[in-house]
Amino acid sequence: MPGPRIAILTSGGDAPGMNAAIRAATLVGQARGATVLGVRHGYRGLVEGDFHLLERADVQDIVRQGGTMLGTARCPEFAERSVRDVARRRLKDARVDKVLVIGGNGSLTGAHALGQPVEQLEDWAVKVVGLPASIDNDVGCTSLAIGVDTAMNTIVEAADRIADTATAHDRTFIVEVMGRDCGYLAMAAGVGAGADRVLFREAGLPFDEVVDKVCDTVRAAHARGNKRALVIMSEGIQVPVAELKTAVDARLAGLGDADPEAELRVTVLGHLVRGGRPSALDRLMASRVAHAAVHGLLTGAQDQMVAWNPGRPPTGATRSPVDPRCWLVPLADVLTETKALLDGTSPQAQWRVKVFDELEGVFG
Numbered sequence: 001m002p003g004p005r006i007a008i009l010t011s012g013g014d015a016p017g018m019n020a021a022i023r024a025a026t027l028v029g030q031a032r033g034a035t036v037l038g039v040r041h042g043y044r045g046l047v048e049g050d051f052h053l054l055e056r057a058d059v060q061d062i063v064r065q066g067g068t069m070l071g072t073a074r075c076p077e078f079a080e081r082s083v084r085d086v087a088r089r090r091l092k093d094a095r096v097d098k099v100l101v102i103g104g105n106g107s108l109t110g111a112h113a114l115g116q117p118v119e120q121l122e123d124w125a126v127k128v129v130g131l132p133a134s135i136d137n138d139v140g141c142t143s144l145a146i147g148v149d150t151a152m153n154t155i156v157e158a159a160d161r162i163a164d165t166a167t168a169h170d171r172t173f174i175v176e177v178m179g180r181d182c183g184y185l186a187m188a189a190g191v192g193a194g195a196d197r198v199l200f201r202e203a204g205l206p207f208d209e210v211v212d213k214v215c216d217t218v219r220a221a222h223a224r225g226n227k228r229a230l231v232i233m234s235e236g237i238q239v240p241v242a243e244l245k246t247a248v249d250a251r252l253a254g255l256g257d258a259d260p261e262a263e264l265r266v267t268v269l270g271h272l273v274r275g276g277r278p279s280a281l282d283r284l285m286a287s288r289v290a291h292a293a294v295h296g297l298l299t300g301a302q303d304q305m306v307a308w309n310p311g312r313p314p315t316g317a318t319r320s321p322v323d324p325r326c327w328l329v330p331l332a333d334v335l336t337e338t339k340a341l342l343d344g345t346s347p348q349a350q351w352r353v354k355v356f357d358e359l360e361g362v363f364g
Contacts, residue, residue, distance in 0.1 A: 004034040004298060007051065007096045010068040011042035011107035014274060015133040015147025017282035019062040019069055021102050024290035026059045032298055037096060043075035043110055047083055049090040063283055066275050078110050084119065092124040098297040099126060104134035105338050108305060112331040115303040129293045130305040130331060135274060138182035140337025140346070141314060141329045142307035149281040151273045152188050158269055159193035163230050169263070170227035172218050176241045176268045179234040181342045186234035187352060196221065196229040201236030202344055202353050210239060211247045218252060218264070241266050292326035304328040
């Protein structure tokens, strides 16, 4: 009788550490007698049947590489039942009944739909387990997602370099970082980089108040005498950073605060934050959650995500028997908590805002 067959796919935005998870899942699966296949380009490749056998030599050295060796692509049509049925037939043709999905909110939503019992083919059922991978740390029920630590380190290093030139030239820099729907990266990197101000979507500030905050930061820097200030801003603020700069310059000039020796500059880090070699923590965490995921798949886990050290696991979550830091959480609970995290109703999101309100004096 042939052994188990596992397909691995990465989907959505790439994150440093995805390759470490692919490597660990492949090697653990093979060690347990499974055949492991890689799916090229996420759900699109799954629908097209783009499967490739993964051997030890294919994954042995990818742990230190950023991005994902399997590639990733958007596939909005996967939301349709008929498209998911095509994917299930592709899996049946490849004799794969276990799928590991590595990605963020959209990817895990697809994983939840793919594994629904009511949608399974009559003669072929697919079990699905997900791993959280998102540099924004916007996945619920896990303390960290794959890629967050590397992205945060990248921002802090860039901010440190910018602070050097800001100090030399008496400038204020606004550094925009990724985080469309979640300001975690700006918050955490702001603390790590010793920023003078952190701007994030969850604070819910109107445009005029955002301008006021930056102006207050510039004035405070001038009052200290060194005139250097660092503002870290999440892209989730949804105010074009160039427009913010123009408004701050105008506001300061209108109040007679303009100083020809002090300049306000803007740096947008953008996709620079996604790339680079994964940190040691991301490599370690990705490998451990992948180990727990493969063990789960081979012992009957279905429609779950492996969370890293989730704090208070929701009802229905179970600790992995192979790693005390890893918990298997129902994907339905993950998606519910993710929605709450993004709309601000999650206690975790509210705690983050509260902490920064209390640190107002530090960042002012």
